[in-house]
Amino acid sequence: LGELSISIEQLKVILLTHQDLDHIGCATDIRKKSNENIIVYAHEFDKPYIEGKLLLIKTNASRMSNEELAAIPDEIKYLYTNPPKVDVDIVLKGSQMLPYCEGIEPIFTPGHTPGHVSFYLRKSKTLVAGDALVFANGQLMGPVKQTTLNMDQAVHSLEKFLHYDIEHVICYHGGYFQGCPKEAILRIKEHIAQGES
Structure with a gap:
């Protein structure tokens, strides 16, 4: 955003493509820095995962073996055990x-x-x-x-x-x-x- 000379305050919406942790990313931090005026959109099927009401399907640490968890680098492991989440304001469904x-x-x-x-x-x-x-x-x-x-x-x-x-x-x-x-x-x-x- 800085390279494009766009401030966070200029953002109006976040369109989330899906629930993976690298796509939810820092949506919550962006929202906080913008005084929470940003509207978040996501599909109804992924909404409960994005909001943290259900564990992310693919990066659910509780479903992983000790060997699988040990193979994840420490700087990334935190995200598996503490995945990002953000409230979804508008649900995408059907054609709109x-x-x-x-x-x-x-x-x-x-x-x-x-x-x-x-x-x-x-x-x-x-x-x-x-x-x-x-x-x-x-x-x-x-x-x-x-x-x-x-x-x-x-x-x-x-x-x-x-x-x-x-x-x-x-x-x-x-x-x-x-x-x-x-x-x-x-x-x-x-x-x-x-x-x-």
């Missing part, structure tokens, strides 16, 4: 248009988590993919199998992107891709189909 950036459309893309959401910014034709897509080695790829709860559902969710006029994709893992993701999505689907046969 958010009145920011001249129109942001949430796209329900479950699979990586039950309530994973991607966001389409109409004016700039930008897809914020969350973890539905990953950008690595110069190309778009599907969600990471090891961290995706339901891979079949996640790949099926990608088909929703084919209905949008996308020119830019922002992936949480890997960053910015310029272009339409259609070719990549069809390649991902074909690769999965070949792997299953």
Whole structure:
């Protein structure tokens, strides 16, 4: 934010794509520094996990063996035993248009988590993919199998992107891709189909 000369006080909303601790991140700290005026959005299926009412599905320390916990670096282990949480003000469900950036459309893309959401910014034709897509080695790829709860559902969710006029994709893992993701999505689907046969 500092590099972009944007102050926390200028922020109006936080759009959470899903419940993973690296996506909830410092939402609570941002909210506190902004005098808690920021509105937090998240999907209804991930809301109880984001708010800390249920333990995060993938980083639940109580479900991990002593060996698994021992393998986590100490500076990260704290997050597993004390995951971030934030209150969700507005629940995303069904189709709706958010009145920011001249129109942001949430796209329900479950699979990586039950309530994973991607966001389409109409004016700039930008897809914020969350973890539905990953950008690595110069190309778009599907969600990471090891961290995706339901891979079949996640790949099926990608088909929703084919209905949008996308020119830019922002992936949480890997960053910015310029272009339409259609070719990549069809390649991902074909690769999965070949792997299953």
